[in-house]
Amino acid sequence: MRSVTDSDSRATPRRTRAEQRQQTEGRILSAARELFAEHGYDRTTIRAVAARANVDAGLVMHYFHSKDGLFTRAAKLPPDDLPDGAPSEVAEALLASLGKRLEAEPVASLAVLRSILTHSEAAEGFRAAGRRRVDQIKTAIPVGDAELRAGLISAIIHGVVAERYLLRTSVLADASPDEIVNLLRPCFQVLVGLSATSGGPVDAPHG
Amino acid sequence: MRSVTDSDSRATPRRTRAEQRQQTEGRILSAARELFAEHGYDRTTIRAVAARANVDAGLVMHYFHSKDGLFTRAAKLPPDDLPDGAPSEVAEALLASLGKRLEAEPVASLAVLRSILTHSEAAEGFRAAGRRRVDQIKTAIPVGDAELRAGLISAIIHGVVAERYLLRTSVLADASPDEIVNLLRPCFQVLVGLSATSGGPVDAPHG
DNA sequence: TCCTTCGTTCAACGCTCGTTGATTGAACGA
DNA sequence: TCGTTCAATCAACGAGCGTTGAACGAAGGA
Numbered sequence: 001m002r003s004v005t006d007s008d009s010r011a012t013p014r015r016t017r018a019e020q021r022q023q024t025e026g027r028i029l030s031a032a033r034e035l036f037a038e039h040g041y042d043r044t045t046i047r048a049v050a051a052r053a054n055v056d057a058g059l060v061m062h063y064f065h066s067k068d069g070l071f072t073r074a075a076k077l078p079p080d081d082l083p084d085g086a087p088s089e090v091a092e093a094l095l096a097s098l099g100k101r102l103e104a105e106p107v108a109s110l111a112v113l114r115s116i117l118t119h120s121e122a123a124e125g126f127r128a129a130g131r132r133r134v135d136q137i138k139t140a141i142p143v144g145d146a147e148l149r150a151g152l153i154s155a156i157i158h159g160v161v162a163e164r165y166l167l168r169t170s171v172l173a174d175a176s177p178d179e180i181v182n183l184l185r186p187c188f189q190v191l192v193g194l195s196a197t198s199g200g201p202v203d204a205p206h207g
Numbered sequence: 208m209r210s211v212t213d214s215d216s217r218a219t220p221r222r223t224r225a226e227q228r229q230q231t232e233g234r235i236l237s238a239a240r241e242l243f244a245e246h247g248y249d250r251t252t253i254r255a256v257a258a259r260a261n262v263d264a265g266l267v268m269h270y271f272h273s274k275d276g277l278f279t280r281a282a283k284l285p286p287d288d289l290p291d292g293a294p295s296e297v298a299e300a301l302l303a304s305l306g307k308r309l310e311a312e313p314v315a316s317l318a319v320l321r322s323i324l325t326h327s328e329a330a331e332g333f334r335a336a337g338r339r340r341v342d343q344i345k346t347a348i349p350v351g352d353a354e355l356r357a358g359l360i361s362a363i364i365h366g367v368v369a370e371r372y373l374l375r376t377s378v379l380a381d382a383s384p385d386e387i388v389n390l391l392r393p394c395f396q397v398l399v400g401l402s403a404t405s406g407g408p409v410d411a412p413h414g
Numbered sequence: 415t416c417c418t419t420c421g422t423t424c425a426a427c428g429c430t431c432g433t434t435g436a437t438t439g440a441a442c443g444a
Numbered sequence: 445t446c447g448t449t450c451a452a453t454c455a456a457c458g459a460g461c462g463t464t465g466a467a468c469g470a471a472g473g474a
Contacts, residue, residue: 017441021451040325042249046432056453061433063451117321117373118247130376145386151378152367152390159366160359166324169337171358179352183359187394224471228421253462263423268463270421419472427464434457442449 027053028060032074036111041071041119068121075112075122077129082136087192090140094188095181098157102177105165113158114166130154141193149191156187232270234260239281243318248278248326275328282319282329284336289343294399297347301395302388305364309384312372320365321373337361348400356398363394 015023031052035044046067050057064070082093101109115122130151137150160180163169172180222230238259242251253274257264271277289300308316322329337358344357367387370376379387 017450020441024451043325045430047430057432058434058454059452067432114324117324117369118250123374127374127376134378145390147378148382148386149390151370151376151382152387155366155370155376155379156363156394157366158370159362159364162324163358163362163365167330167334169334169358169362171341171354172362175355175358179355180359183352183356183398186397187363190393190397191390224420227471231421252460254460264462265424265464266422274462415474417472417474419470421468421470423468424466425464426466428462430461431459432457433459434455436454436456438451438453440449440451442447444446444448 024053024055024059025063028055028063028070029074032070033107033111036071036074037105037107037114039114041067041115041122046070071111071115071119071121075108075115075125077108077112077125079129079132082133084136084140087140087142087194088189090137091185091188091192091194094137094153094157095185098160098184099177099181101157101161102164102180109161110165113162137192143193149193153188153191156184160184231260231262231266235262235267235270235277236281239277240314240318243278243281244312244314244321246321248274248322248329253277278318278322278326278328282315282322282332284315284319284332286336286339289340291343291347294347294349294401295396297344298392298395298399298401301344301360301364302392305367305391306384306388308364308368309371309387316368317372320369344399350400356400360395360398363391367391 028049032044032049035049035052038044046060047057049070050060053060060070064073080097082090082097084090085093112122112126116126117123133154134147134150137153138146141149143149160172164172164175235256239251239256242256242259245251253267254264256277257267260267267277271280287304289297289304291297292300319329319333323333324330340361341354341357344360345353348356350356367379371379371382
């Protein structure tokens with residue numbers, strides 16, 4: 001219950017300036033990620049971020065120059081690369097990646113997702129990531145409408161994640177990741193060009 | 208290109224008070240729906256709605272009492288009832304309903320959808336509608352995890368609609384409704400409990 | 415006709431927000 | 445040790461917002 005980042009930032013004065021700054025910046029970024037994920041860009045106040053990070057609002061401005069700057073830094077996502085290969089492998093890789101996102105809340109990713117519909121910068125970043133994903137999937141699907149198929153898979157993933165974590169639709173919020181992944185498996189297989197009943201592990205319907 | 212509701216609300220003074228009021232209210236509601244759908248709840252200003260409706264902001268308050276009141280009225284949706292029956296029929300009905308929503312922008316529905324992630328009232332209305340839909344679908348699916356299956360279908364529909372109209376992801380925004388519906392058909396059939404290749408019209412893959 | 419009703423406008427209040435600039439005091443380099 | 449750097453605070457500005465209440469003028473009823 002006791003850590004270095006306690007309520008008073010000057011509790012342990014035995015730190016170099018660089019350490020101090022890095023630590024404070026980190027605290028601000030964590031607070032920002034949480035609040036952006038919880039309330040979205042517009043409803044998240046610089047003052048609120050500062051308060052959660054035990055810091056003055058002016059300091060947030062000093063470090064990140066603007067609210068947009070803070071969001072850009074806080075919502076920066078590592079590019080998720082799925083291995084290309086046979087369609088069945090791609091389908092399984094997509095399902096595994098989805099499963100991982102359903103195991104534990106991906107806070108930074110939720111910060112973007114929550115703000116996507118009302119903040120143009122978040123939307124643009126999301127579209128760019130979507131294009132990358134579509135291009136990756138496309139190369140593994142040997143059909144003419146590969147782009148649309150990849151786009152649909154993307155839409156399904158984001159729809160499920162959004163309803164589970166942002167909207168907390170009870171059905172999806174309570175389900176186990178495995179249940180969801182198993183039900184979605186035939187969908188992904190079909191969209192990837194496979195028949196629904198061939199290739200990859202297919203579980204019997206639950207219950 | 209010419210209608211009674213032109214820029215000047217006093218252009219045709221030959222109207223009774225009730226007509227006048229109803230007309231102005233309608234103009235305000237249309238403007239509100241458009242702006243809520245375009246920018247979401249937070250970024251839509253009462254002043255902006257009033258300006259688009261060629262009316263003073265105070266009048267909007269006078270008629271709707273608050274911004275929330277305006278949103279509630281503007282975002283009121285007619286309940287979409289899909290016929291219950293055999294799983295295959297339900298799947299087709301869901302696909303048809305999706306197809307309709309993909310043919311023409313459903314503005315009122317988009318106003319809700321755009322505001323869902325940041326406005327709690329919109330979220331609650333959405334969840335309620337979702338529960339109704341899930342209950343409807345559930346009765347037609349004879350398996351144990353019917354609720355989750357229905358929830359997934361819901362999530363897919365909203366994911367697709369959101370990416371097409373709100374995010375305007377190029378792949379989904381440019382595709383024809385038929386292409387989307389046909390690709391999604393096997394997914395819905397599987398989720399509804401059918402095998403992907405039996406029952407209902409199944410098109411050959413496009414291209 | 416006169417008084418009431420009501421659609422509509424206008425100016426303003428109070429609040430919150432992003433942002434700024436001055437200021438303080440401790441860490442730092444010479 | 446002394447002057448500089450820089451993390452951090454504080455008070456304030458200006459803009460935009462939802463909301464209010466007074467005021468005006470045309471429609472409606474007696």
